[in-house]
Amino acid sequence: MNSRVYLDWNATAPLRPQARAALATHWNVAGNPSSIHEEGRAARSLVEAARDALARAVSADARNVIFTSGGTEANGLALTPGLFRKGGKPCERLVISAIEHASVLAGGRFLPEQMTIAPVDGDGIVDRDALRVLLHGKPAALVSMMLANNETGAIQPIGEIADIVHATGCLLHVDAVQAFGKIPFTLGELKADLLSLSAHKIGGPKGVGALVLTNDIEGVAATIRGGGQERGRRAGTENVAGIAAFGAAIEAALGGMPAESEAMVNLRARLESGLKRHAGAVIFSEAVPRLPNTTLFSVPGLSAETAVIAFDLEGIAVSSGSACSSGKVQPSHVLAAMGVAPGLIRGALRLSLGWQTQDADIDQCLEAWRKLSGVLGRGNETGLERF
């Protein structure tokens, strides 16, 4: 019997050994980082070391790193009406792309009537001409765009978007949760004003994330209020061991990135070549730069929900898209925004690789696909329903 093959790294990655070691070393740190005794100072220094590691990783100032309970909280914290750059105008509205994560689609503390959605093209890339029109000559907006999409892996031209945003006196928040640790970037290279990150996508623990600001951003108001932690921008006793493990995961992920990315690109090329050999598989966003690890594909007539279960029975964990909606199967808003036909959206499957993915995993996945696609190949329009 084959062992399990986990190809759902975009949903959540297993802990990196370095993060596990950090947790095991530090979970006995009893102190509260706000306490001034030795135990408190030990806890404080762990949090600050992780903050430094994160700041170094994206070339930010450590004092502008706000630890949160994850990417969703970081995105919600970023989307604050009234944000401004020193000397600039406060953001009165929110402009996001149509393919953002649910936590950005929710709009943070902007009201629905303050929000505008920018369209994307057939490859899932933000339409910059439309964005210009949405921003030009209007009240200052906070623009929130993801660096790489969690479903397709498509990488946005964030530098170009930033120029458009800044030329109109607006601010740019970049949700880099899915891109972090997979492609290199700094806050300066992205020209982002705010940046969201998450630990568990890079091999850190679930339940830890961060919002990073550039130096001249003002007006971030805490969503979780009470104590003065995180310079008054995020109350609550810090998840000390989790934050320390995030720091360890960051160093491990960025250190391993060049080699891991190259390996994943090669494995994915073989995977996609094999997928396309059967049942007329279409790979989304194939024509544009993508994360090295992500494949979103579909086959006409396939039911993704059934296919996920069929793959699971073959020992392979794949996703029918974003896992962030509590198991509810809804058509992908990302593919809908890209203008993909409903029949193809219904069959969209995401395979996402990680640093532990091996040749044998790809073999096992393609073997399963050969079997499963064969069912389709017999012209059964209801796809894999019999599994």
Next chain:
Amino acid sequence: MNSRVYLDWNATAPLRPQARAALATHWNVAGNPSSIHEEGRAARSLVEAARDALARAVSADARNVIFTSGGTEANGLALTPGLFRKGGKPCERLVISAIEHASVLAGGRFLPEQMTIAPVDGDGIVDRDALRVLLHGKPAALVSMMLANNETGAIQPIGEIADIVHATGCLLHVDAVQAFGKIPFTLGELKADLLSLSAHKIGGPKGVGALVLTNDIEGVAATIRGGGQERGRRAGTENVAGIAAFGAAIEAALGGMPAESEAMVNLRARLESGLKRHAGAVIFSEAVPRLPNTTLFSVPGLSAETAVIAFDLEGIAVSSGSACSSGKVQPSHVLAAMGVAPGLIRGALRLSLGWQTQDADIDQCLEAWRKLSGVLGRGNETGLERF
């Protein structure tokens, strides 16, 4: 040389071995609980087992347990304008006591002008007559009162408070973060409509908490929004291993509570008797029911900040009060509300015990106090400043 003595368990407790074991067993669960494959289902079942453990612990329905990133977030989530009991009126205002935690003082999503503060007496117990006046014949309020105070340990007569609250058609939120695992209670015994809990106060990990609702409470609106996790009441990938460790800590804490409480009561009696032997120590809330582990005391002329450092140099971790304000030393709002003289407030020291506290720890603490109080005994009005 003596080993360190940790007497700051109310700030944060070390991990219980059972919580550590749960973390070590489950941190490799790669799956996202929202994913439908085997790895996702394994993660889901860990979260649901912890939810069941928490529900059993306070006799609530598991579906009414909302996991959060801690007590502060749970309190903020609870304080939602518009909350109502099925068939009842929505809460238009917030009434809290003067001694609540900073996260309740912040008011959640109520505006400052919607908030009213109920006074406490000299022992730190809520003035029920004043509460009646604040609620009677006025628009429906959400009342938020802590079960036990984090600084003094004083236990509120929550049952009596609940009767007053419910007689006026209002709802009661109880912040039980500090009481959980130290005194027995259920949701029904407290007659609370909402209840906040935190993992790290009972030997679970930092960064995990919960809000618990009774069955007929409606209108809880997520503060962290996006995915549909926690029945749409708290978005973001669940802290799976942390939640599992919370569940393990709950079972260990409640199982150990009778014996641990008795041991702590006895150790504290010896501690307080020793403290009072020197320098005229006054113990706050001594005349009312208190948590078994908490001592807040002061000596005229003492500087608590200096004393914390002096104790620390003697190997003993104590607190000058709540640790939730990022190390900022501010006069205790709890003691101020109790009408304590500023000179005594300035010297207030909190010693809080835990399940690992031993006779030898009390000995070492009292030996340090004998030395330190001696400095005061020489009539030095500036207290321990020379340390």
